[in-house]
Amino acid sequence: MIEIKGVYFTYPTGVEALKGVSLTIRDGEFVAIMGSNGAGKTTLVKQFNGLLKPAKGEVLVDGVNTRKVSIASLARKVGFVFQNPDNQLFCENAEEEIAFALKNFGFKEETVKSRVTWALNLLGLTQYRQTSPFMLSGGERKRLALASVLAWEPKVVVLDEPTIGQDFEQKERLRQFIVQLNAQGKTVIIVTHDVEFVADCGPRVVLMAEGKIVADGNAKEILTDKELAFKASIVPPQITQIFLGLADFGLPTDVINVHEAGKILLDFLKEEVKP
Amino acid sequence: MSVFEGFRFRHVSSPIHRLDPRVKFFYVLVIFGVAIAFLEVLPLILLFLIQIPFVLVASVQREWIRSLKGASFLAILIFVVNFAFGYFGGFYPSSMSPWEYPLAMSLRFLVLVESFSIFFLTTSPDHLSLALEQSHVPYEFCFAFTTAVRFVPVLAEEAQTIMDAQKARGLELEKGNFIKRVRNYIPILIPLIVSAIRRSLELAEAMESRAWGATEKRTNLYVLKMRSADYTLIAISIGMVIISIYVRLFITIPSLTMLLT
Ligand SMILES: Nc1ncnc2c1ncn2[C@@H]1O[C@H](COP(=O)(O)OP(=O)(O)OP(=O)(O)O)[C@@H](O)[C@H]1O
Ligand SMILES: [Mg+2]
Secondary structure, three states, rough: OEEEEEEEEOOOOEEEEEEEEEEOOOOOOEEEEEEOOOHHHHHHHHHHHOOOOOOOEEEEEOOOOOOOOOHHHHHEEEEEEEHHHHOOOOOOOHHHHHHHHHHHOOOOHHHHHHHHHHHHHHHHHHHHHHOOOOOOOOOHHHHHHHHHHHHHOOOOOEEEOOOOOOHHHHHHHHHHHHHHHHHHOEEEEEEEOOOHHHHHHHOOOEEOOOOEEEEEHHHHHHHHHHHHHHHHHOOOHHHHHHHOOOOHHHOOOOOHHHHEEEEEEEEHHHOOOOO | OOOHOOOOOOOOHHHHHHHOOHHHHHHHHHHHHHHHHOHHHHHHHHHHHHOHHEEEEEHOHHHHHHHHHHHHHHHHHHHHHHHHHHHHHHOOOOOOOOOHHHHHHHHHHHHHHHHHHHHHHOHHHHHHHHHHHHOOHHHHHHHHHHHHHHHHHHHHHHHHHHHHHHOOOOOOOOOOOHHHHHOOHHHHHHHHHHHHHHHHHHHHHHOOOOOOOOOOOOOOOOOOOOOHHHHHHHHHHHHHHHHHHHHHOOOOOOOHHHHHO
């Protein structure tokens, strides 16, 4: 469980990025943190593994104050996948890249081997086992970064903008993957601008604006609220916008994904327009 | 990274910021030369002090103090090494105490840092490039130079992000003996270098595709012109040269040891 209690944070440059944020994320939850550029999302998630420490207030991970322990020991519990994979890849090949963290955490030799194989397989990277990370495509590098974190099976996985630069197929796979991770009992926290992606996953949504949390609820509530969306400069999913426009026909306005929409429309047409 | 902050330009307007960079550079060179010419503590202290008004007029005291703080470690190192060699090897002028010569060496270093810090704190990379161009340095070099200067803080920020990313994978920088610690920096240096190279290639492509170097003869929107303040600074600099030559040739500077006893 991650508890954020009245956290304030200011960068050395004087930018006040968090202004009193309180949030509790329970074990096994699936949370999407959304909001405009510069809202403080990255700053907030960096508090979860102690990369940044609050100036005021406190962050507790499983009851342990992040100020009191090292980043490495927090990282064991909270895996963090950075927005830009180039910030972390440095090894000769994919295999070593994944083994790096495992060695840091002091896993046994055999465990390291089996975990590496497992993680490569998990993200469809097995054929790149001996390939230099720098030769991989952007999307593949991103998956390798993810694999290198999942390998040590952290309890909580934080993904900063995981969908950027992924083609449709990879995005869909990523979505299934994330949902599956969550179903296995992992806490998953994603930071994203991709409303359609969130609509398809249907997690709890935490909306941020200017260093504060402005809304917190399930995806349906948050994504169909036009005013809220405007405040945090996100746009409701396209399908929601259509349904908001069709409200006069007695259609529901809280539709966020295409499958759901298809069913409702089909039922509606069957009723109204008899062939 | 705070050492970089002590050299990083910020847009402020002050009489010092408006000075012609060529003149400022000349002044820095003069300070440099004078600092090399003297090995006595007194003139070096003087040299250190006469630059403080510049710092105050330019109101960059916070950054300036930062740069000195960053340099103080090296200054202390210089003192210790020189003292050790002088004291145990007996290499110091007989008119001085063993601590005076090392003190002068580290003061000299501080004076140099101080003057370069003032120069970079008050000269925008654009002005610097203009100055180089108008001194007939080929434009490619000017551009490369100013780009390099401009990317230092970007690189420093990136290094921070990379450190964060590796710490999140359980890397502990402060762990192990000396060699292990140095090796701990490999996971930071490699991504940093790779991304710097990648960025420079991307920058080159972006520039080529925006027709960089298409015109043979470049003209500038702004042209540097010397003003009265610039001539004043030149006069001051030349004055300093003359005075120090005179002092060097005709006056024996008492050592601190002699004054104190
Ligand atoms: N390293 C830093 N130093 C100084 N200020 C920073 C730093 N990182 C972020 N900021 C500032 O803090 C504020 C919040 O930034 P943050 O990166 O948390 O936003 P974000 O919500 O993740 O935005 P984005 O959607 O663009 O990723 C911004 O105003 C930003 O300019
Ligand atoms: Mg961000």
